Amino acid sequence: MNRVLAHTGARYPIVQAPMGWIARSPLALAVSRAGGLGIIETSSGEAEACQREIAVMLQSGLPFGVNLPIRFLKDDAMLRYVCDSGIRFVTTSAGSPAKFIAPLKAAGIVVYHAVPTLDAALKCVDAGIDGLVVEGAEGGGFKNPEEVSTLVLLQAIRERVDVPLIAAGGIVDGWGMAAAFALGAEGVQMGTRFVASAESPVHAHYKQAIVDAPTTGTWVLNQSATPCIRALKTEAMAPVREAGVLPADAFKNIRGVYFDGDMNAAPALAGQSAGLIHGVKSAQQIIDDTVAEFQAITRRLGALGAAGGF
Numbered sequence: 001m002n003r004v005l006a007h008t009g010a011r012y013p014i015v016q017a018p019m020g021w022i023a024r025s026p027l028a029l030a031v032s033r034a035g036g037l038g039i040i041e042t043s044s045g046e047a048e049a050c051q052r053e054i055a056v057m058l059q060s061g062l063p064f065g066v067n068l069p070i071r072f073l074k075d076d077a078m079l080r081y082v083c084d085s086g087i088r089f090v091t092t093s094a095g096s097p098a099k100f101i102a103p104l105k106a107a108g109i110v111v112y113h114a115v116p117t118l119d120a121a122l123k124c125v126d127a128g129i130d131g132l133v134v135e136g137a138e139g140g141g142f143k144n145p146e147e148v149s150t151l152v153l154l155q156a157i158r159e160r161v162d163v164p165l166i167a168a169g170g171i172v173d174g175w176g177m178a179a180a181f182a183l184g185a186e187g188v189q190m191g192t193r194f195v196a197s198a199e200s201p202v203h204a205h206y207k208q209a210i211v212d213a214p215t216t217g218t219w220v221l222n223q224s225a226t227p228c229i230r231a232l233k234t235e236a237m238a239p240v241r242e243a244g245v246l247p248a249d250a251f252k253n254i255r256g257v258y259f260d261g262d263m264n265a266a267p268a269l270a271g272q273s274a275g276l277i278h279g280v281k282s283a284q285q286i287i288d289d290t291v292a293e294f295q296a297i298t299r300r301l302g303a304l305g306a307a308g309g310f
Contacts, residue, residue: 017191174293215275
């Protein structure tokens with residue numbers, strides 16, 4: 001049995017990434033209704049708004065999860081809310097989950113932690129995590145400055161652990177999903193692909209910038225400081241690239257990118273997979289297409305294996 005499906009209750013092991021301000025109920029509901037797993041973010045710091053979004057998901061009766069970004073939580077209020085609300089699946093990120101695992105699991109919650117390195121994966125497994133979201137350097141948003149691709153990181157982690165793995169970074173379709181499963185994953189997480197979906201709340205300019213981006217359309221910025229990020233190449237980010245340092249207030253106007261469509265208001269976070277996205281689709285179409293492609297590819301590979309061919 002696929003352990004990600006057993007842990008999440010979703011029909012398909014396709015998870016929507018927990019993008020700040022974007023991963024709210026309109027997108028999460030669409031993903032969960034389509035058979036994937038919608039995730040509600042809490043990284044925006046808008047605790048009351050996020051709690052309202054979680055309540056909407058609970059009322060829907062659909063499978064979903066909540067992300068707790070440890071470094072960005074001001075106190076344990078959101079942790080306590082999640083433990084008391086009846087949520088069944090949580091991803092943690094941005095820090096050590098060690099202190100979160102016990103209260104979450106005591107509340108009957110399955111916990112996966114997002115890891116960018118093998119060392120972090122091993123520490124999480126030792127701490128008792130139920131599964132891992134393996135984040136390769138191709139992905140958008142906050143990154144480890146020591147870049148390791150999903151292709152390499154999945155193999156390195158699967159070689160050492162036996163917990164279920166969700167692959168993240170560079171995946172937008174069934175081709176990427178099949179590749180991830182071949183490397184030991186039991187699920188995939190997609191962020192940039194769902195940002196450019198019909199139900200995504202972001203401005204059309206942001207979606208079109210993703211669609212228009214080539215595979216070389218992103219930069220890794222601020223590698224010598226914190227936070228290191230991957231974002232679209234924009235006019236505003238060119239001097240940041242040259243200087244090598246992200247201004248302290250770089251994300252002050254992030255809502256201007258997301259909701260006003262000003263692509264120079266802040267870093268426009270996106271993964272290299274933007275170069276594989278050629279149009280805005282509904283969440284239903286994204287998931288249906290991904291599943292159909294995945295099944296066609298794995299059937300073909302299965303036939304090759306059965307025949308002992310290549």
